[in-house]
Amino acid sequence: MSTVATPRSIERPPGRGAPPAGVPAPGPVRGGRATVVIAVLLVALGGTLLVSAGAGQLHVPPGEVIGSLLHRLGLQLGELPTHPNGEAALWNIRFPRLVMGLLVGAGLGVSGAVMQGIFGNPLAEPGVIGVSAGAGVGACAVIVFGWTFLGPMTIPAAAFGTALVTTIVVYGLARRGGRTEVVTLVLMGIAVNAVASALIAYLVFLGDTAAREQIVFWQLGSLNGSRWVQVQVVAPLVLAGLVATWTLAGRLDLLALGERAARHLGVQVERLRLTAIVLTTLMVAAGVAFAGIIAFVGLVVPHLIRMAIGPSxxxxxxxSAVGGALVLTLADLVARTAVDYADLPIGMLTALVGGPFFFWLLMRARARAGGWA
Structure with missing residues (x-):
């Protein structure tokens, strides 16, 4: 009888010393290599931000972008934008959008790394616990029924709330006897995602043409329309999540050895798993609420970073935070400049890259496992 492939289906049998297939055992941090890789990513991110800030229908040279930043910091260095609308375009439109991209990308990247750590599988990603699908239900309901109880913040608030509720439902259904089995959690996530997708389809059926178009565009993800007031909502949640997840690093390394070994080493596995899920949900829900569904960043980025600097x-x-921010910033730059007078959906661009990469991961895992049963 064939079995359903789940993240724990490739785990080593109890008592063996090897970690799950696809997740290398934690070892010492490759200090020099990790530092170099992260430094290169930071330089690339800085250059991308500089180019992206000046690119668009109203072009602002890099020197003027730097000059505008320095003047806002109180340093009378560099030149301000010569175009009469340059300063307003930078500070009212482009900088908020760039900061939102940094926050959302970093949150997705770190959330993917944490999910892969607690599930013990490099194919795990934040959507497995229903965050994105749950957010979609709330956003689509607001769009279809025309609710405006919080003004322009109604859609993000509803998306954030339903994302949290969906994750709570998944975790509650998977919990039995004070413990949560990873296989059960994944299967519950699949089931709840299916229900959420059906609800979204029903809402699309109920909506008029304008509502359907808005739903489709929201589901594809975009940073268009990001403003400082939205950044102020997302920043505390994502930044707090980034700091808190970093404090879990040592315990996630021990968990990679297996639950039994981690418990023997003093790790409270159930508490670690719950904490990681809560932090991941907050970061992803905050990003999805304002940027829509952006696929594959949480899957691709952590895997590439792990290949480059190791599993620690x-x-x-x-x-993963820097890599996620870089990927989303690059995607946003392409989205704004690839087609004149158009803003392509970011989720479409990340899926075009992430889809083939996911297929490659599956084939790589199959080759290592010696084929599928």
């Missing part, structure tokens, strides 16, 4: 979460988490 002390380096993997900050590397």
């Amino acid at each position: 979460h002390r380096a993997l988490l900050p590397g």
Whole structure:
């Protein structure tokens, strides 16, 4: 009888010393290599931000972008934008959008690394616990029924709330006898995701043409329309989540050895798993609420960073944060500049890259396992 492939289906049998297939055992941080990789990512991120801030229908040279930043910091250095609308375009439109991209990308990257750590599988990603699908239900309901009880913040608030509720439902259904089995959690996530997708489809059916178009665009993800007031809502949640998840790094390394070994070493596995899920949900829900559903960043980025600097979460988490921010910033730059007078959905671009990469991961895992049963 065939079995359903789950993240724990590739775990080593109890009592063996090897970690789950696809998740290398934690070892010492490759200090020099990790530092170099993260430094290169930071330089690339800085250059991308500089180019992205000046790119668009109203072009602002890099020197003027730097000059505008320095003047806001009280340093009378560099030149301000020569275009009469340059300063307003930078500070009212582009900088908020860039900061939102940094926050959302970093949150997705770190959330993916944490999910892969607690599930013990490099194919895990934040959507497995229903965050994105749950957020979609709330956003689509607001769009279809025209609710405006919080003004322009109604859609983000509803998306954030339903994302949290969905995750609570998944975790509650998977919990039995004070413990949560990873296989059960994944299967419950799949089931709840299916229900949420059905609800979204029903809401699309109920909506008019304008509502359907808005739903489709929201589901594809975009940073268009990001403003400082939205950044002020997302920043505390994501930044607090990034700091808190980094404090879990050592315990995530021990968990990679297996639950039994981690317990023997003093790790409270159930508490660690619950904490990680809560932090991941907050970061992803905050990002999805304002940027829509952006796929594959949480899957692709942590895996690439792990391949570059090793499995230790002390380096993997900050590397995934910088890598996620870089990927989303690059995607947003392409979205704004690839087609004149158009703003492409970011989720579409990340899926175009992430889809083939996910297929490659599956084939790689199959080759290592010697084929599928």
